[in-house]
Amino acid sequence: MATLEIRDLHVTVEADNATKEILKGVDLTVKQGETHAIMGPNGSGKSTLAYSIAGHPKYTITRGTVTLDGEDVLEMSVDERARAGMFLAMQYPVEVPGVSVSNFLRTSATAMRGEAPKLRTWVKEVKTAMEDLQMDPAFAERNVNEGFSGGEKKRHEILQLELLKPKIAILDETDSGLDVDALRQVSEGVNRVHASGEVGTLLITHYTRILRYIKPDFVHVFANGRIAESGGAELADKLEAEGYEAYTKGGASA
Numbered sequence: 001m002a003t004l005e006i007r008d009l010h011v012t013v014e015a016d017n018a019t020k021e022i023l024k025g026v027d028l029t030v031k032q033g034e035t036h037a038i039m040g041p042n043g044s045g046k047s048t049l050a051y052s053i054a055g056h057p058k059y060t061i062t063r064g065t066v067t068l069d070g071e072d073v074l075e076m077s078v079d080e081r082a083r084a085g086m087f088l089a090m091q092y093p094v095e096v097p098g099v100s101v102s103n104f105l106r107t108s109a110t111a112m113r114g115e116a117p118k119l120r121t122w123v124k125e126v127k128t129a130m131e132d133l134q135m136d137p138a139f140a141e142r143n144v145n146e147g148f149s150g151g152e153k154k155r156h157e158i159l160q161l162e163l164l165k166p167k168i169a170i171l172d173e174t175d176s177g178l179d180v181d182a183l184r185q186v187s188e189g190v191n192r193v194h195a196s197g198e199v200g201t202l203l204i205t206h207y208t209r210i211l212r213y214i215k216p217d218f219v220h221v222f223a224n225g226r227i228a229e230s231g232g233a234e235l236a237d238k239l240e241a242e243g244y245e246a247y248t249k250g251g252a253s254a
């Protein structure tokens with residue numbers, strides 16, 4: 001089983017001619033087959049964690065390591081990260097003009113599997129996955145993210161997840177901007193992927209509501225650039241009832 005290990009991760013960004021430390025020592029282990037939720041207030045550094053693992057050039061790692069089965073993820077190119085089995089869905093996905101969803105998915109699948117999927121079985125795979133997510137078949141011919149609604153972007157993200165079956169998936173704010181039906185469909189997709197036992201998921205969010213549909217194995221409270229507390233699904237209930245205040249005022253409660 002593949003293991004993603006984040007150790008003592010410190011990350012800075014340059015803003016207003018100053019260097020600002022955003023991540024202040026993140027420690028986290030995610031194994032294939034496990035679902036982890038990272039929850040925390042806005043501005044606590046959750047997206048910075050996702051971008052740093054994705055290798056976004058804006059973020060400088062000043063200390064610590066990220067490894068997948070002992071291999072240094074931070075040294076890998078974007079392609080190598082995909083080939084190693086990592087899927088990183090970002091909070092603000094980019095438009096890819098002139099590339100259809102269908103072609104984009106096949107290119108991604110080729111990058112991850114190391115060979116192009118056979119066309120006949122591939123078309124069927126895509127069709128089934130889209131039906132599971134209650135997506136209009138015409139969606140496959142649209143250009144990636146061009147004019148996608150919030151809900152379509154998120155469904156597209158889960159569609160990729162179901163088709164690519166990465167070893168480790170990082171989903172940032174997958175639930176933001178979804179109505180209740182879309183939230184349920186997206187959650188069911190995440191649950192199907194979890195049930196396969198093949199995917200380790202790191203679900204980043206500041207809402208607790210998605211956890212009514214997805215039961216994570218582990219919940220981590222993120223505050224002030226690090227994990228302030230870890231627990232099981234019951235920690236999400238506590239957060240829903242009490243909010244993040246205990247973590248933002250002078251650090252973590254014991």
Ligand SMILES: Nc1ncnc2c1ncn2[C@@H]1O[C@H](COP(=O)(O)OP(=O)(O)O)[C@@H](O)[C@H]1O
Binds near residue numbers: 040041043058
């Ligand atoms: N590219 C960037 N440039 C400048 N500041 C940034 C950048 N990315 C993040 N930050 C700052 O880092 C902090 C954490 O942001 P972020 O990681 O987006 O938090 P979250 O996802 O938890 O809401 C914020 O104060 C934000 O303004």
Ligand SMILES: [Mg+2]
Binds near residue numbers: 091
């Ligand atoms: Mg964010």
